Amino acid sequence: MKTKNTGKKKAAATNHNHAVHLLRSMIRIRRLEDKCAELYTTTKIRGFMHLYDGEEAIAVGVLEALTQDDAIVATYREHGHALIRGLSAGSILAEMYGKQEGCSRGRGGSMHLFDDKLRFYGGNAIVGGGLPIAVGLALADKMQQKKRVTCCFFGDGAVAEGEFHESMNLAALWKLPVLFVCENNLYAMGTALKYSQSNMDLAGKAASYDVASVAVDGMDVLAVEAAAQKATEVIRFKGEPFFLECQTYRFRAHSMYDAELYRTKAEVDEWKKRCPIATFTQRLKNEGLLSDADLEKIEGDVAQEINEAVAFAEACTWEPLEDLTRFVYSERRMS
C-alpha cells in the first residue's frame, strides 16, 4: 500500500493557538541551532555537531501526533526532536558543553541526547543503527500488550543500509507499531540521493515490504502533522508499521567540518525560499492567524529561553575525573 501526498494540496488551515504553537516550536529549534552554531565557533561546543535548520517542520509535525507514552529513537541530528519532546534547552546545551547536568551527563554530546522519563531513546550516531532498536521497542510493547507507538527518525542515507531493509521486513512480518520517519534531505552527508540509490522512490521501498507508506512535503508543518496524525491512527488501530517520507532540505552544512563542495549555493538558496518557518509565518499572516505582535512575542520568549539555557549550561559543573569509568556497567542489580 502506497499513497502519494506531495503537499500540493495544502492541509486545512488551523486555529490561531495551534498555529502559533507550531510556529513557536519551529522557531525554538531554529534559534537553538543558531545558538549552537555560535557556541561551536567560540569552542564552547566541540565534537561532531549536526544542525537541523530547514527540517524543523518534520520534528514539530510528527511529534504533535505522539503521546507521552510513545517512544522516540532519533539520529545524531536530534537537537530539535529532543527539544520538542520536552528536554529543556538547558539540559541539551549543558550536554553539548560536556557538563554533568547535561541530559546524558556529558557522556554523549550533541549526537547522543537521551531522556528516560520522556522515552527519548537517543541520538544514534550510526546511520541506520536506531531502526532495529525501534523495532525491538515496539516488539516489547506488543508482547506486553501496551498500546504505544515507537517513532523512529532517520535520514535518506539510512535507506542504503541493510538495517533499514531488515527493520522494514521485521516490523511488517511481526506487525509492530513503529512509525518510521525518513527525513529525506537529499544528501547522505555529501552524496546526493541520485548517486546512492538506483531507485529514488523511498516510500516505494517501504511499500515493497508491505509497510503502509506516504511521501509528504517535509517543508510544510501542517502537511507533516496531518500525515503523522493519520499514520499514528493507522498504527494504533491496526498495530502495524507505517513509513512516512518527509521530503526536506538541510540549509546548513552536514556538520561543522563540511565545506559543502557537493552542492551549489544556488540550490541551497532555492530551497531556502521554501523555509518551513518563513513560509508558515507568511501563510498564517495571509490567513489572519498571526499578528506582528504574536511573532514578536514568540521571538522574545524564545530568545529568553535560549539565553537562560546558555546561562544554565555555563553555570553547570564538570563531572569529577574519579567518575570517568562510571556507567560502563550498571551500578545496581535489577529485578
Next chain:
Amino acid sequence: MTNDVMQKLTYREAVREAIREAMKKDDRVFLMGEDVGRYGGCFAVSKGLLEDFGPTRIRDTPLSESGFVGAGIGAALGGMRPIVEVMTVNFSLLAADQIINNAAAYLHMSGGLFNVPIVIRMATGGGRQLAAQHSRSLEGWYAHIPGIKVLSPATVEDARGMLWTALEDPDPVLIFENAGLYNMEGMLPPDIGPVDIDKARIRREGKDISIISYSASLFKSLDAAEILAKEGIEAEVIDLRTLRPLDETTFLDSVARTHRALIVDEGWRSGSISAEISSRIMESAFYELDAPVERLCSAEVPLPYARHLEEAALPQVNKIAALVKKMVGTHG
C-alpha cells in the same frame, strides 16, 4: 547429594533446561534467533521449546543478524528480557554494529539512563572441519569491548547455571557455547541453581605449573594434566569461565603458588585474551615466575578444512603436555 538423584545431562540439554526454566520463571524472557523454533535450533538446543511456549516466545527470525540482535536490544530497553541466539559467532559479525555500537555503549552514552538487559548466546569454536567461515573463536575479541560481559561456560554445570545469572544482569551478556561441547555429558543435581559469573575456577589442583584456559581448551588442558601427572608433573588447571570482566585474582594467586604459567587458547595469539592474561601476570606476578609465561594458541591462519591441517592449527593435548614438560624441565 547422592549419585542416585543426580541427572545425566548433555551440555546441549543443560542449555535447553536453563532456557526452559528461565521462560517459566519470568514471562519477560523470550528466545529469538534463526531456526530456534520450527527447526529446533541449528544445534538442537531449543528442540521442543516451541511446543511448550509457542511462537511468540520462541521466535524464529529471518536471516537478519543486525536486525534481530538490534530488536533484542530494543526489546530489552522496552522491558523484556530477551535471549537472542545468533547461530554462530561467525554470523555475529553481521550484528557487530548492534552489539558493539549499541548494546555495549547505550548505558555510557546515555549517562547511566538506559541499561540493556539482553543475553546473546552463540556457538563458537573450530575442530569440526567447517573451514574458515564456520570455525572462528572470537570470544576473546569480544572481551576487548567495555560495556558487555563475556561468558564462556565449559562445564555442563556452567551451561546450566550461567544463563539465569546472565538474565538477572542489568547489562548485555554474551554467552559463547563451544559447539564441540554440546554432546558432552555431565551429572547434575536436578535442583541445581544459578552459578556465579564473577570467578574463575580451579578445575584441577597442582603445584608445578598453572595452565590457564577456558571453553573446549579446558578439557584438552585437563587431559594433558592427566598425562603429565603420570610423569610426576602436577599441573593446576584454571577455567576462566568469564573473559570479561576477567577474574585475575584466581590465576595470579595460582601463579604465586606454582611459579609457572601456560595459557591455552583456541583464539589467535596476536592481540588476544591470552596476550592480556600474559600481560597481567607480567604486571602483577613477575617476581613470582620461575620461567617465562608461555602461550599455546591457534596458528595464525583462517582455519583450514583438511583434517590434518586443522588439527595442526588448533591447540592439542600432546602439544600442551610437551610444552609443559619443556617449561618445567628447563627451569627447575
